[in-house]
Amino acid sequence: MRLIGLSIAGVLLAGIAAVIYVLHLDHLVTHQFEGRRWTLPAQVYAAPLELYPGLALGGAELERELRRLQYRRSTELNRSGTYRRAGDRFDISLRPAQFAGESRPAQFLSITADASTVSSLRDARGHELPIMRFEPLLIGSIFPIHGEDRIVVAPSEVPALLPAALKAVEDRNYDTHHGIDPLAILRALWVDARAGQIEQGGSTLTQQLVKSYFLDPRRTAGRKIREAIMAMALESHFSKADLMNAYINEIHLGQDGNRAIHGFGLASEFYFGKPLAELDTGEIATLVAIVRGPSYYDPRRHADRAQKRRNLVLKLMAEQRIITPDEAQRDTARPLGVTSRASGAYYPAYLDLVRRTLRRDYREQDLTEAGLRVFTNLDPRVQERAEQTLQHELARLERAHRRKDQTLEGAVVVTAPQSGDVIAVVGGRDPGYDGFDRALDAHRQIGSLVKPFIYLAALESGRYTPASIIDDSPVAVEIARGKYWQPENFTHQSYGPVPLVRALAESLNLATVNLGMSLGLPAVAGSLKRFGLEENPPQNPALLLGAVSLTPLEVAALYTGLANGGFRTTLRAVRAVISAQGKPLRAFPVEVQPVAHADAVYEVDSMLEQVMQHGTGRPALAVLPPGITVAGKSGTSSDLRDSWFAGFTGGGLAVVWVGYDDNAVSGFTGSSGALPVWAHLMAGLPAVSWNAPLPESLEQVTIDYPTGLRAQAGCSDDLVSIAVPAGSDPPLKPGCPQSAALPGGATAQAAPGAVQTLIDRAGKWFHGLTH
Amino acid sequence: MPVAAVCAAALFFGITIAGCESESPTQAAPPPPATAPAAPSVAPGGATVNPAPAPQATPAPPAPPPKQFHLGAAASALATQARGEAAHGDLPQAQATIERALRIEPDNPLLWIELGQLHENAGEHAQADGMGRKALQLASGDPRAMASAWRLIAESLRARGRNEEAVEAEGRANALAAR
Numbered sequence: 001m002r003l004i005g006l007s008i009a010g011v012l013l014a015g016i017a018a019v020i021y022v023l024h025l026d027h028l029v030t031h032q033f034e035g036r037r038w039t040l041p042a043q044v045y046a047a048p049l050e051l052y053p054g055l056a057l058g059g060a061e062l063e064r065e066l067r068r069l070q071y072r073r074s075t076e077l078n079r080s081g082t083y084r085r086a087g088d089r090f091d092i093s094l095r096p097a098q099f100a101g102e103s104r105p106a107q108f109l110s111i112t113a114d115a116s117t118v119s120s121l122r123d124a125r126g127h128e129l130p131i132m133r134f135e136p137l138l139i140g141s142i143f144p145i146h147g148e149d150r151i152v153v154a155p156s157e158v159p160a161l162l163p164a165a166l167k168a169v170e171d172r173n174y175d176t177h178h179g180i181d182p183l184a185i186l187r188a189l190w191v192d193a194r195a196g197q198i199e200q201g202g203s204t205l206t207q208q209l210v211k212s213y214f215l216d217p218r219r220t221a222g223r224k225i226r227e228a229i230m231a232m233a234l235e236s237h238f239s240k241a242d243l244m245n246a247y248i249n250e251i252h253l254g255q256d257g258n259r260a261i262h263g264f265g266l267a268s269e270f271y272f273g274k275p276l277a278e279l280d281t282g283e284i285a286t287l288v289a290i291v292r293g294p295s296y297y298d299p300r301r302h303a304d305r306a307q308k309r310r311n312l313v314l315k316l317m318a319e320q321r322i323i324t325p326d327e328a329q330r331d332t333a334r335p336l337g338v339t340s341r342a343s344g345a346y347y348p349a350y351l352d353l354v355r356r357t358l359r360r361d362y363r364e365q366d367l368t369e370a371g372l373r374v375f376t377n378l379d380p381r382v383q384e385r386a387e388q389t390l391q392h393e394l395a396r397l398e399r400a401h402r403r404k405d406q407t408l409e410g411a412v413v414v415t416a417p418q419s420g421d422v423i424a425v426v427g428g429r430d431p432g433y434d435g436f437d438r439a440l441d442a443h444r445q446i447g448s449l450v451k452p453f454i455y456l457a458a459l460e461s462g463r464y465t466p467a468s469i470i471d472d473s474p475v476a477v478e479i480a481r482g483k484y485w486q487p488e489n490f491t492h493q494s495y496g497p498v499p500l501v502r503a504l505a506e507s508l509n510l511a512t513v514n515l516g517m518s519l520g521l522p523a524v525a526g527s528l529k530r531f532g533l534e535e536n537p538p539q540n541p542a543l544l545l546g547a548v549s550l551t552p553l554e555v556a557a558l559y560t561g562l563a564n565g566g567f568r569t570t571l572r573a574v575r576a577v578i579s580a581q582g583k584p585l586r587a588f589p590v591e592v593q594p595v596a597h598a599d600a601v602y603e604v605d606s607m608l609e610q611v612m613q614h615g616t617g618r619p620a621l622a623v624l625p626p627g628i629t630v631a632g633k634s635g636t637s638s639d640l641r642d643s644w645f646a647g648f649t650g651g652g653l654a655v656v657w658v659g660y661d662d663n664a665v666s667g668f669t670g671s672s673g674a675l676p677v678w679a680h681l682m683a684g685l686p687a688v689s690w691n692a693p694l695p696e697s698l699e700q701v702t703i704d705y706p707t708g709l710r711a712q713a714g715c716s717d718d719l720v721s722i723a724v725p726a727g728s729d730p731p732l733k734p735g736c737p738q739s740a741a742l743p744g745g746a747t748a749q750a751a752p753g754a755v756q757t758l759i760d761r762a763g764k765w766f767h768g769l770t771h
Numbered sequence: 772m773p774v775a776a777v778c779a780a781a782l783f784f785g786i787t788i789a790g791c792e793s794e795s796p797t798q799a800a801p802p803p804p805a806t807a808p809a810a811p812s813v814a815p816g817g818a819t820v821n822p823a824p825a826p827q828a829t830p831a832p833p834a835p836p837p838k839q840f841h842l843g844a845a846a847s848a849l850a851t852q853a854r855g856e857a858a859h860g861d862l863p864q865a866q867a868t869i870e871r872a873l874r875i876e877p878d879n880p881l882l883w884i885e886l887g888q889l890h891e892n893a894g895e896h897a898q899a900d901g902m903g904r905k906a907l908q909l910a911s912g913d914p915r916a917m918a919s920a921w922r923l924i925a926e927s928l929r930a931r932g933r934n935e936e937a938v939e940a941e942g943r944a945n946a947l948a949a950r
Contacts, residue, residue, distance in 0.1 A: 047874075052845035053845075419873055567901065590886070594904045
C-alpha cells in the first residue's frame with residue numbers, strides 16, 4: 001500500500017515539476033517572440049540625389065542612379081518605381097519618399113539630360129521645377145544597440161510562393177500541426193535511413209524558429225525535447241500567420257565576416273541584390289534550399305550543392321502543386337543567378353561610423369525605439385568610386401612590391417569641407433567585408449602630414465610669409481642629456497636657405513624642424529588642437545616630423561579645417577534621425593567655428609597648391625583633369641611604413657592611407673603609394689577647382705621658386721605665384737626689373753615705402769606676440 | 772638720458788600701435804587681382820566675375836570688376852522654402868533646408884548668412900557668429916555681401932552683450948556698404 005502511495009506521490013511531484021518546467025519554457029519562448037516581433041531595426045539612408053538644371057549628371061549616369069534605386073525600365077508608367085527613357089528624356093514614376101523633414105507622395109517627374117548635364121526638370125503638368133530629389137537609398141537596416149542588421153518584411157511584402165515553398169520542403173503539415181509533427185519525424189527517419197543521408201528534417205518550421213532563438217549547436221535529446229515543448233507553447237499563443245512571418249524574418253541564411261544574414265528580406269538583398277517581393281520562382285527556391293544549411297549550401301562557395309538542392313526544392317514544389325511541372329523544369333535548367341558579393345548597397349565601413357554616432361549620441365532607451373529612420377551624408381557615387389579606386393590601385397602597387405604573407409591595405413575618407421559632411425568611408429581593400437575598419441580604427445604615424453600645421457603656426461606668428469627664407473641645414477636637437485636627434489631630408493641632402501613655400505612643397509625635414517623649433521612645440525601642438533586633434537600630441541621634437549598616430553578619419557577632421565579656410569567643422573556622417581512615424585528626433589546640424597587667422601590659412605592653402613604644382617604632389621597632375629586647382633600634402637612615416645595623402649579640390653577633401661596591417665615597411669612614400677589612389681579618386685569626381693577668394697589683406701606675388709625672391713619671366717625660369725600679406729614686399733631677385741610682379745601690375749600704386757613696411761612688419765610681430 | 776629713453780620708448784610704442792592699426796583690412800586698397808589659374812567653373816550660382824587671364828609675370832592682369840554674389844535657381848528656390856518654414860516657426864527645418872542649398876553651393880556667402888541668421892533667431896549666437904565669419908571670408912571682394920556678414924556678426928555680438936565689438940562690426944559693415 002505504502003509503495004503505491006509513494007509512487008502516486010512521486011508521479012504527482014514529477015507531474016508538478018514538469019508543469020512548472022513547461023510553464024517556464026513557455027514564458028521564455030513567448031518573451032523571445034514578443035520581444036523580436038515588435039522590434040523593428042533602424043533604417044539607414046544615404047544622402048538623396050538632388051537634381052536641378054545645370055547639375056553635371058549625364059543620361060547614362062542618371063540611368064545608373066535610377067537602377068541603384070531599383071527603378072525598372074518599362075514602357076508603361078502605371079506603377080511607381082518605373083521609368084521610361086527616350087534618348088535624353090526620362091519620364092519617371094517616383095515612389096513615395098520619406099526625408100528627414102518631410103514626406104512626399106508618389107509623383108511623376110520628367111528629366112532631360114544630355115551626355116553630361118541635366119538641362120530641365122518638369123512635373124506632371126509640364127511646369128519647370130528648380131530642384132527635385134530622388135528618394136534616399138537604403139544602405140542599412142540595423143539594430144542600433146547590437147548593430148545586427150535585418151530587413152524586416154511585412155506579410156504584404158512576402159511573395160505567396162515563399163511560405164508555400166517552405167511548407168512544401170520543410171514542413172508539409174504546418175497548417176495543421178500544433179508545433180511538432182510526429183508523422184514528419186517518423187517519415188524523415190525512414191527516408192533518411194533509406195537514402196543513407198539527411199534529406200528531410202523532421203523539425204517543423206516552428207521548431208526551427210525556436211532553435212534560431214536559442215542558437216545552440218548541441219543536438220542532444222534534451223535540447224530537442226525543450227524545443228518541442230517551446231514550439232507547442234508558441235503555437236498555443238500565436239497564429240500560424242504570425243509564426244510564419246516571424247520565421248521568414250528570423251531564420252539564419254548566411255554569414256559574411258561579422259555580418260549574420262537573418263531573414264529572407266536581407267537574404268534576398270544579400271544573394272540577389274533585390275527586394276524579396278521581386279524574386280522569381282527559381283530565386284525563391286534557392287533561398288528555401290539554403291535554409292537546411294547556410295554554410296553547407298552557400299550558393300557562392302558551394303554553387304554545385306546549392307544548385308542541386310535548389311532543383312530538389314523545385315521538384316518538391318511541383319509535386320505539391322504550388323508550381324507547374326513546366327515551371328519547375330524551366331527553372332531547374334537555369335543557373336542560380338546569385339550576384340557576386342560586391343553588389344547591392346552595402347557599405348559596412350560607413351555603417352560602422354553611423355553605429356558609433358548613434359551609440360555615442362543616443363541614450364540607451366532611445367536606441368530601442370522601433371523603426372528609427374537615420375539619414376546620412378553618404379554619397380553612393382563617391383563611395384563606389386573610392387572603393388574601386390582603392391582596390392584597383394592597391395592591386396597595381398602590389399604588383400610592384402609583393403609580400404607573400406600580407407596584403408597591402410588602405411583606407412579612404414572623403415568629406416565636404418565647408419559643411420563637414422562625411423560623404424564616403426572605405427575601411428579596407430575589400431569594401432564589402434565587415435571587418436576591421438581602418439578608416440576609423442587604424443592609428444598610424446602621420447609623418448609629413450603634420451607639416452602644414454607647423455607652417456600655419458609660423459604664418460600666424462606674423463614673423464613669416466610664404467616667401468620668407470628659412471634654413472634647410474643640418475640640425476641637432478638635444479632630446480636628453482648628451483643625446484641628440486639629427487633628422488635628415490628624404491634625399492639625405494640639405495638645401496640651405498629656401499622660401500617657406502618650397503620647404504613645404506618639397507617636404508624638407510631640416511627646414512621644417514628648424515622652423516618648428518623656433519616656433520616652439522607648444523605653438524605646433526596648439527595648432528593641431530585648434531583644428532580638432534583631441535589627444536595631446538607628444539611634446540617632443542619628433543612631433544615636427546609627424547611622430548603622432550592618428551586614424552584617417554582624424555586626419556580628415558584636421559585637413560577639413562585647412563580646406564575650408566580655417567574653421568573647425570564637426571565631421572558628420574548622420575544628418576538627422578526621425579521616428580518610425582516621421583517625428584524629428586535628433587538633428588546633427590552644420591557646425592563651424594573659426595579657429596585660425598583666415599589670411600594664414602589661405603596662405604597655407606596657397607602653399608599646398610604648390611605642393612601639387614611644384615612638389616611631392618606633382619605626379620597627380622598627370623591623372624587629374626587639366627586646369628583644375630588642387631591642393632594637398634603627402635605624408636610618409638619613418639622607414640616608409642605608412643603612406644598618406646590628404647588633399648582637396650573645390651569638390652571635396654579626401655584622405656588616403658596605404659600600408660600593411662602589421663606595420664611592416666611598405667616601401668611606399670606618400671607620393672608613390674597613397675597619392676595615386678587619391679589622384680584617381682579625385683579624377684572621377686566632378687572637376688571643380690579650389691577657388692577660395694583671396695582675402696583683401698593678401699596679394700598674389702610671383703617669386704623665384706628656389707630663392708623666394710620676387711621675379712618675373714625673363715629673369716627666372718622657375719616661377720611660382722603665391723599669396724603673401726599685402727605690402728610684405730619680398731626682396732627682388734638680382735637681375736630682375738623693379739616692376740617685376742608688383743601687385744596689380746603696372747597700373748597699381750607704387751610699392752609701399754620702407755617706413756610703412758617697417759611699421760606693418762612691427763605691427764604684425766607685436767600682434768603675433770600678443771595673440 | 773631718461774628723456775631719451777622715454778622718447779625712444781614712445782617712438783617704439785607709437786610704431787607698434789601704428790603697426791597694429793595697419794592690420795585693419797578695411798582701408799581702401801586696390802581690388803586684388805584674380806587668383807585662380809583654372810577656368811571658371813560652371814556653377815549654377817555663386818559670383819559673377821569676368822574670368823581673368825591666367826597670371827603672367829610680365830603683363831599685369833587688369834583689375835577685375837567687384838564681385839556680386841547671387842543665388843542660383845535651385846539654391847534660390849530652397850532659400851525661399853526655408854524662409855517659409857522659418858515664418859511658420861519651424862527653425863530647425865528651415866536650417867535643414869538651407870543646409871540642402873549649401874550642398875549645391877557650398878561657397879556661396881549668401882547662404883551662410885541665411886543659415887547664420889536662422890541660428891541667430893534661434894538664440895544660437897556662437898553658431899551665428901561662426902557662420903557670419905565664414906560668410907565674410909567667402910564674400911571677399913563683394914562689399915555688399917561682406918557688409919551683410921558683418922551685420923550678422925554684430926547682431927550676434929550684441930546679443931551676447933559684447934557691445935563694443937558689436938559697434939566695431941557695425942562700423943565695418945557701414946564702411947563696406949559705402950564702397
